[in-house]
Amino acid sequence: MDPIEFELFKNAIFSIADEMALTVFRTTYSGVLKDNMDYSTGFADAEGKLVAQGLTLPGHLGSVPTAMQSIMHHYRDDMQPGDVFIMNDPFDGGMHLPDIFVFKPLYHEGERLAFACTVCHHTDVGGRVAGSNASDSTEIYAEGLRIAPLKLYDRGVLNKTLMTIIEKNVRLPVQVFGDLRAQLAACHIAEKQFAGLVAKYGTEQLKLYMRETIDYAERLTRAALEKLPDGEWSFEDWIDDDGVDYGKPIRLFVTLRKKGGHMVVDWTGTGPQVKGAINSTLSYTKAASYTGVRSVLPQGIPNNEGVFRAIEVICPPGTVGNGVLPAACAARGLTGFRMTDCMFGALAMMLPDKVKAAGDGGNTGVSIGGYDAGRKPFIYVDFTCGAWGARPWADGLDGNSHMFANMASHSVEVTETEQPIQFLAYEFVPDKAGAGKYRGGVPFRRDYRFLEEEGVLQVRSDRRTHRPFGLYGGSPGMPSENYLDPDGENRTLPSKFTMTIKRGQVFRHVLAGAGGWGDPLERDPAAVLRDVRNEFLSPAKAAADYGIVIIENQMDPKATAQRRAEIRAARGWREVPKLQWHDPLPRETGTDHVFVSAGKAENVVCP
């Protein structure tokens, strides 16, 4: 094969996938879709193997192949030019109900050569809670309209029955249809451009190049894996609860087995599926696994089937990582984010100087929905996250999306213009980042005031009892917080809940702080002083965590030396703990105790 011609082909095919993604981006109606980049586009070969993904959301890598398998299973021998497929069933290739897939097979002279693929998170697909993403539904049937793999177009003819069923079962059909149009437009653009490639290369050469694009990604992935150490590493982490069985923690457990150019990510040992709607699908668990591994591989490996050949993901059915009917899964985002963090933990055991500590836990979901006086529905869906765990060479990022999603925050002013919501605060909160030689990212709070008569507030958060872990001596971040009317009653709310909210009430969410990396006593005092000056850290906390005593904006060297000696003695470390879920020294008000894990489940006590 001519390496130059091939490179040119590769540029062309990935540029089609990107162009599809841009089409969706520019025409979408849904804020979730645009601001959270909660959609993906791709290109598969005639057998449905992913060749190129216009990737906007790491959480979707793995979604298209699983969905394609299902389409092939049902329609391999029943496909014609002009067909368009639609589906969202999590138990037949989908992820969760709001993610609607639209696929179009592409033909040349009667031969199927490829598929244009799109998946978009829609604002609402019906079900008991507006936004269709409640975390406290206990079976899929409550979560909205479930669409099996069906033909939306049959030989170019629109399936009006199906469209009517969708129209009557979602709260905002104009938005849903607008976004479906965006998906169809993306397929249309792919079809047009693909025809250009067929004309240029001819069908045989095209098939060859599509195969080679996959092989090329596999070679790159394997070459990068070869450079990592061989062996086996495990890691355990816990989700606080599923929002239904309050206080019952859910175990995540992963084992990495790496040999040569192959890696197995095995989730055996992960807890059974739960009643609450945080059950992940296998495709989503795969995406979390790939995200972890890819963070330690070089940049620039194409996203396709070739990557999946080198990274094998196992997760037994019936677990929270691979739910089976009737598992509710609308809020499975939580589990995906936390599985990614669990991957970081395992990879940190494998590569101590390459991987970050735990961040805030991934995004918190806040939705507020209801009807105004004129019975017009409103739905506000906000996902937010922002604190990265510290890295072995730098502080965690403050105010940056979790790596599993590449989401943006909605504009406060736009939200206030369009929704019955006013924000009272969106700013960093001091003293919550985990201490370390490099500190964890600083979290922020968001205060929402509700302006309609009555609505339903639904929140999905975590990292309340199980804090973001610190690595190699770094302290864990402080837990997340939820309050009602912080300037009045200031009632503490659980991490997951659904409640009625009235005009004028304020909901405050504070993200968890991220975990630190390395011994806090080794932190550059200038960095501590800078954090104090910027009010990310109080002087009291600087003394308590870092042993740095500050008097009139200056470090007091003598008092600092003394304070540090005291901390050292009180900790009594013989070596730095690899992993910390609790502060190294008890707090005056808390009852925290130290426990350390070498990455094996047996060592870990869950409170």
Next chain:
Amino acid sequence: MASYSVGVDVGGTFTDIVLLGSEGTIHTKKISSSVENYAQAIVEGLAEVFRETGLGGDAIEEIRHGTTVASNAILEHKGARTGLITSMGFRDVLEIRTLRMPRMYDIAWSKPAPLVERYLRRVVDERIDAVGAVQRALDPRDAERAVDALLAEQVEAIAVCLLHSFTNPAHELLLKKIIEKKAPALPCSLSCEVLPEIKEYERTSTTVLNAYVTPIVASYLKALRKGLDNAGVRARLLLMQSNGGLTTDAAAAERPIHIIESGPAGGVVGAQVLARAKHLPKIITFDMGGTTAKASVVEDGEVTRAHEYSVGAGIMIGSRLLSGAGYTLKVPAIDLAEVGAGGGSLVWIDAAGALQIGPQSAGASPGPVCYDKGGETATVTDANLLLGYINPAHLVGGAVKLNAEKARRVFAETVAAPLGMALDQAAYGAHLIAASNMIRAIKSVSTERGRDPREFALFAFGGNGPVFACGMAAALGMKRVVVPPCAGLFSSFGLLYADVEHHYSRTFRRLLRQSDPHEIARAWDALAKQALDQLAVEGFTGKRAHLRRSAALHYHGQTYELTVPLPDGPMDLNYLEEAFGREHEKTYGHRAGEDEPVELVTIQVVGQGLHEGTNVPQRVRPSRPEPAPPPPRRAYFGAQIGWLETPVLRRSDLSTPRAGPLIVEEYDATCVIPPGAKAELDTGGNILIELG
């Protein structure tokens, strides 16, 4: 007596000066930039031009200037020590940004450091709601406390951005009054004046950037004016703005936010004017230098503009899908797609054995291997040399000597051998892949916007643009290539063709079908008055002050807008709705049904100060005599055609049409015309190439 205007483009390495006489003579000068004091090189360069031409400072009518002084201040974090005042609860809008990062899976990502550190961000206790009502009044004592705190920190500029100030600026104006009273000389930027548009992050970032560069731009312009005065040049000084229009030095010092991307704009505007003169309705400009290549579209004589971009994001972005790099600026700028491919881009082989180009660049130092200044990694320029496209011995009229032998050795050992290919094929491959990377830039301004590149002519400039132009045009199915005069310093040349232009915009959200056309017309009139007032100050009145109105709209519920022009005359909302529907269909291939309401989001006015008559001479002639033509040389045109003996010409040799293969070698650029193509010179001095 002829009058002269001067175009000056200051880049990081070179300062390019072009002197154009009203009778059409052109005199060019390329000198090293004086990095410590950019104004000095301009003044010295002009003095040299005067010596060479025998002209004096009083012969100059106007100086038009493109500068990177503002963008450099941002990229190098050398702007003013700036303080920021925000609404209570929103101290960190600037630093939290939009949360998004420009690279996926990148565990080593660092966010760009905020230009105002947190301790210099102060809050005031006030609140204006979404419809502009004062919910919590700003207590002047609280405002004073915030200002005093920043003054105590000895800030050099203050930015103010309060929530919803674009609907009600009262609180920001109160802060301004207090700042003016306490520190009359301190530059102060209000968000309601800099960018009265919705979205707090974009408005805060833009306002902060304005404050951050104000002192440095103002003092630069003052120094330049003084240097010019001392040299006897009394001509007025106009600055190129990111939007492609010129502005006066006084206006630029006040609102420097508009001259951040001043540098690359000149070339696009020059291309626009030449395209209008040649009646080319559709061109794609392609500007390729040493480290990056940029593309943009000029359609029906109009440049396309982006309403938001990031300073310093540039080639950090691997894909247009990803954002979060650099510093967000929401002012109109010529919409340029940029890729990290230039003559200095490195040629390398990845872990899976594929040939790759850039984005890393050998830069000016060590430069390509053939420059023989220590570069040991093959570059795109080395490939072009091995293919016979560029002169194997020297560039820039002999100023840069080349070592072809070394380029050959390094390319053979590090590229051709590992690929198992012959040297010429490997070099040709590198050339093609560089071209295909740049094609992505062209596609992102054409096919990705619903435009078919085959309907466009490719307008190529920059030192390397004309080397690649024909091959890229052919790959895209484009039939025609235009290489303008002074192609290598066309960014300076283009400055001479620009008009004075000011852009005003305001958020004005209304559903069209429920709106009062008179109310909307009044809002536009207010912006138009601002534009006319500014133009009048600059001496443009009556027919010489020209206004253009446009609107950014979307279907209600969409989050991204499309901009459509509004014709003169009474406000016709039905027209606007229909024009938006057509544009949506043109861009995305579909439009919504009749029942979906269209929402107006932003109203915009562009005020243009027009020259009397045309400022483009019919014909330009270089004042410098052309050197003797170099001998023909062999050039490689791919495996099917192979090596061909190729005549090397001067531009003037094309006054009679010639067929390719040809190479046109000039002081500042080289143009490759492949076999099968025909080239000739038009009356304006452009090389026109028709591809076979």
